[in-house]
């Protein structure tokens with residue numbers, strides 16, 4: 001399970017250094033998946049986004065089917081981007097972040113619009129991170145940045161591997177810094193990662209994107 | 211070949227597959243959400259160890275048994291009793307008083323799946339004393355789910371959640387009045403089934419079959435693209451009596467439809483609309 005800790009210390013040290021943003025990396029969208037501990041992690045990330053951050057962000061946070069719109073309002077209040085609940089058939093726009101509504105899967109169409117469905121749960125979850133990452137990977141190919149954060153299950157690992165297969169760039173929260181390590185750990189095992197770092201590192205990386 | 215190229219080729223294959231399915235069997239998925247269709251077909255492709263969508267196209271043309279499988283893959287039948295309890299609470303408060311003014315009521319559940327939604331509404335109507343003067347049409351294009359709907363037999367382990375939903379929806383009696391429990395299943399009480407006709411109807415390819423006072427079509431349009439949504443909303447418009455009511459799913463919206471002007475809003479949040487009594491005047495109306 002804890003494979004990542006077995007790597008040599010050089011590698012350990014390396015992960016804290018923010019790598020040069022690869023020249024070809026010009027993401028047209030960012031997808032984020034998280035579960036237990038995610039509200040806190042998302043709060044940190046959204047708070048730290050620089051003013052004028054324009055790349056659209058799509059988020060799946062596992063929540064109970066009956067939750068209200070608190071998280072959307074909260075993230076909108078603390079962040080420089082406009083945070084909304086994802087609406088079926090609407091166009092993804094710059095300077096916006098979209099959260100999957102409770103009890104619906106969030107899919108991305110290849111014409112960059114949002115689709116919601118009530119399909120069966122995937123990896124015990126609806127909304128499911130796998131579904132968002134998989135469909136976003138097909139829509140954005142190499143122009144997609146994925147981020148897997150804290151969580152207590154393995155949703156997202158399959159989607160993350162699809163994302164990398166389609167040429168997208170994957171950042172995983174360093175499991176040793178995650179509230180719950182299972183989700184980032186499983187993602188690294190199944191998909192590998194282009195960059196593993198803590199929340200601060202992720203924020204720095206995001207704010208350096210063009 | 212890059213994955214990007216493969217992705218493009220798959221799009222072509224999917225177009226051809228859907229065309230084959232339509233021409234051979236009349237099931238028209240060509241205007242469903244692309245992302246949805248693609249995800250489901252690729253999933254089937256991997257499960258069935260097909261080398262590509264084209265191979266599945268061959269199988270669908272020659273093996274009519276495979277069509278049932280694909281139909282199940284593409285038509286999502288997920289449903290529950292009193293799904294979105296607040297919707298049923300609003301029907302009780304806003305819609306029932308309107309229906310009560312009619313001597314005889316006709317309703318239509320389009321895309322009723324395995325029937326849970328229909329029986330939920332029948333329970334509500336019974337408690338409001340209008341069930342005995344209501345004719346309920348419940349339709350779906352998937353024969354397998356219609357069969358389950360007619361039987362009205364459901365796994366007992368879901369009853370706890372359904373009971374909670376029923377109570378949240380403002381249920382007035384004890385939920386257990388409405389079914390008989392067996393070892394691991396429940397059967398819906400016969401008195402609820404009396405006025406329901408279950409029938410095969412495809413929203414994309416079939417037309418108006420009755421004039422009704424209420425249409426409930428929840429979590430079906432969400433799978434259609436805008437163009438197809440508009441076409442089906444027109445079908446609903448033509449099926450509703452003046453003043454008739456249309457209920458959509460929580461994340462479905464009439465607002466962006468080309469036919470929005472023919473409706474007024476009863477409950478924005480619960481997506482309940484009412485067909486206007488008069489046609490709105492348009493600029494190209496000649497006196």
Ligand SMILES: C[S@@+](CC[C@H](N)C(=O)[O-])C[C@H]1O[C@@H](n2cnc3c(N)ncnc32)[C@H](O)[C@@H]1O
Pocket residue numbers: 118285286287288289290293320321322323324327349350351352355411412413414415427428429430459
């Ligand atoms: C997700 S279920 C919704 C069930 C129920 N209305 C609810 O909200 O709980 C969608 C249903 O729509 C049906 N459906 C999809 N396309 C259809 C079509 N073209 N004509 C009729 N029914 C269709 C499917 O077979 C499925 O049973």
